[in-house]
Amino acid sequence: MDFLDKLLFYPLEQLPFYLIALIIAFTVHEFSHAYFANKFGDPTAKLLGRVTLNPAVHFDFLGIVLLLIAGFGWARPVPINRENFSNPRRMSIIVAAVGPLSNLLLGILGALIYAVLYQTGIIPPEGITKTDQAVHLFFNIFILLNFFLCLFNLVPLPPLDGYRILENALPPRMSAKIQKFEQWSILIFLLIILLPFFQNYTIKPLYDTAYALSSKILDMFILMTGGYRH
Template sequence: MDFLNNIFVFPLAKLPFFLMALIIAFTVHEFAHAYFANKFGDPTAKLLGRVTLNPTVHFDFIGMLLLLLAGFGWARPVPVNRENFSNPRLMGIIVSAAGPISNLLLGILGTLIYAALHHFGVMNSLWSGDPSKLAEAISSFFYYFNLMNFFLFLFNLIPLPPLDGYRIIEDLAPRSMLGRLQQFERWALFIFLLILFIPALKQFTITPLYNAAYSMYLGLFNLVSG
């Protein structure tokens, strides 16, 4: 058991809450991409059954495993054909931004609910109960749910392929730069592997995002619960 605790980024005892939070966050993120792409005239995701909140169609085992082991991962990307949009650039930006924004909204909603439970004394009542396992379960779930959604919001805005931030930059960039950007894409996997296996790079990139996500969560929680 200690061996497993050392492998996983998150405590093994908290793993069920982390997985529940992550499944919801990834599912809504990918659904948002598929929903807006379909709304704007691209049926690619719909034809593949991706305009759904069924988590099984968005699940990627390798991406989930890496998130547990390394601190970042992915769901199954939603295929988007921008040529089907009447305004490819503008609609492409909206479709790309829909995923991170959905995580931001989930983080805000989850934090507001958890802060309200504290503000109205619900959590205090649960903690004083015997046993207080329900309070611990609720606290663990909302901690990971809120933190991971704020983290995914920030992480996906990084301008590296295949993240949403890169797709937004790609749609904003002049046509003359598209060739250079596409050449850069071949290095994306290499860059992520460096971040994954070099602790200093991970400390420089992923850790600040976690800290920023935690600050967003804690700041909003204190503002509402106080």
């Protein structure tokens, strides 16, 4: 157990909650990309079986390993052929944007469900029993992770969705210039994820923003349902 605690990024007793929350978040995120790409006329993802909510087809082995030991990973990117779109630039922006948007909506939905269950007494105040504590913990993890994933994926760095949005929003000449830097993207991405120095200026501010956002939205929904958080 001590070895696992040292190896894993998340506390061992909390790991199941993080895994369930991330499985849902990653699956819905990638499904959203695949679904809208198919709707806009590109069948690439559908032909590969990606227009599905089956988590198994969306997960990447290396992404899962890094998730467990480094705290952050990724799912398998959805292959998209923008040339199949009737309006490649506009539809590519939408297809890229629906991924982070899906995480935002999951976070909001999670907060709303939590608030309703909390105010109706189905979820008692935190600390009553171990089961109640587990439910509180899961909802807080689920909401926070989805808000964080929404913000993180909007960073304009390949291979993140924010970069795809920027790439297609810029004039073609400027888009071609930034594409030259894509060869360095994986190195930069790994530096941001793995090195504390870079995390302090990227991951940490995004995490803090996601935490503040999740707290405010939770408080807002609980007030709307007639109460307040203890």
